Amino acid sequence: MSRRLTRRQRTYRWGRWGPPLLVFAAVVGLWYAVTYLLLAPDRRFLLPAPHAIVRVAFLDRANLTELLNALALSATVAAIGLGIAAAAGVAAAIAMSQARWVERSFYPYLVVLQTIPVLALVPLFGFWFGFGLTSRVLVCVLVALFPIVANTLFGLRSVAAVHHELFTLHRAGRWTRLAKLQLPAALPSIFTGLRISAGLSVIGAIVGDFFFKQGDPGIGILIDVYRQRLQSEQLFAAVILSSLLGVLVFWVFGFAARKVTGAWHESARETAGRELV
């Protein structure tokens, strides 16, 4: 009985992990094929072999320290930007949900803000706030703000009419209604917004780096420097690390959403990054 169960478990585990691992192996194989079969030796810097990347960038202590410091800085910038965007975004959505005139006055400009190519604004930030941390954080706030406002507002408004009637019947005030009904109901949507914005904030931190090169280097600056110096192993390592940061952030918010709303909300359990756990 127990043996059959373990076999079934083993089959399950293979069914779940097997296919993506096979794809991973195939991609690495293809990579080696391109490096050694397609590229002439003097052009191999275009796609260095995976083991070369690991050796040069990850096993060399100085190079690894340089990469990890830059990654930590970019992660910090993204986190501060996301934190500010989350606080401001949720506050803005609450204000809009409480008074129609606030929503009517400000929401159109938020949509406009969303449609402006942020990249076009980035140089302006440098112009106004210098080329240091402030500007980099601002870029993150700007790209991360809208999804949080839009999703939170949607969540606050998604409360069923019958729930509102129940609260009206028992004379709940505006703040009671917000605290005990609207905010809890909005939590799944708030997490959806946070997850989208967290990814955008990481992108914002790297884009900010491309423009603002003062102070300690973030991972974006390193990517640019390695490209210029043709240090392709480190360049690839930097790209891989920034991708991993994006995946990590996505996973963290999926995990948090499941912790907070998983016990009662379907979507938190079904979609929140389960595929990456």
Added chain:
Amino acid sequence: MLEFNGVFKRFPEGTLALADMNFAMAPGEFVSVVGPSGSGKTTLLHLAAGLQEPTAGTVLRRTDKIGYVFQDPALLPWRTVRGNVELLAELRGLPKPERRRRADLAIEMVGLAEFAGHRPRTLSGGMRMRVSLARSLTLDPEIFLLDEPFGALDEITRQRLGVELSRLFVARRFAAVLVTHSVTEAIFLGGRVLVMSERPGRIVGDFPVPFDHPRSPKILFDPDFTGLAQEIAACLAA
């Protein structure tokens, strides 16, 4: 306990929902209101609860202790059964131990004690409705307003909850207005059945029900029951 005097209700978009509605009920009376869908039954309850104001006429209610049960159990999915049942006492600002005491008592009354820690999504439709009933019991309502509370349930669950409601009625002696489109349910629970017309709704029939509470499903086959059901059905069709 509750009195409608010449009540008219016209919605902002122009629909006349109720036209010259008149009835009065005493404390501890259970009144069923049966009518075709769209006859303004929910509007009647909204007016009785004060969720809406009449366009003309007066609605008199002699108590503020209302228990309102919606067709949808209207449970908060993030709260446990106990948390949901505590909600109303919480909104009224009762202290925590008192809330807890009332909630546990009400949960006991509807027979869900072992599910107190469950979340609504793990319960069946009938159990959710019982949680909703328990919630409305916590404030000791003097009048219950029931908006097709069993409308979304299967026949067996519906009958079981009907018996339970009849038992609660005996235990608590609240007044109740039950709105339904089921003639059987109206007679089974009501001490009196009011029949509403098509929109705009008015009362076109008022039938006393000659059975004592608590009632058992056996009365469904009583000739008095079936005779009354025929009369009411005829009144509805007229």
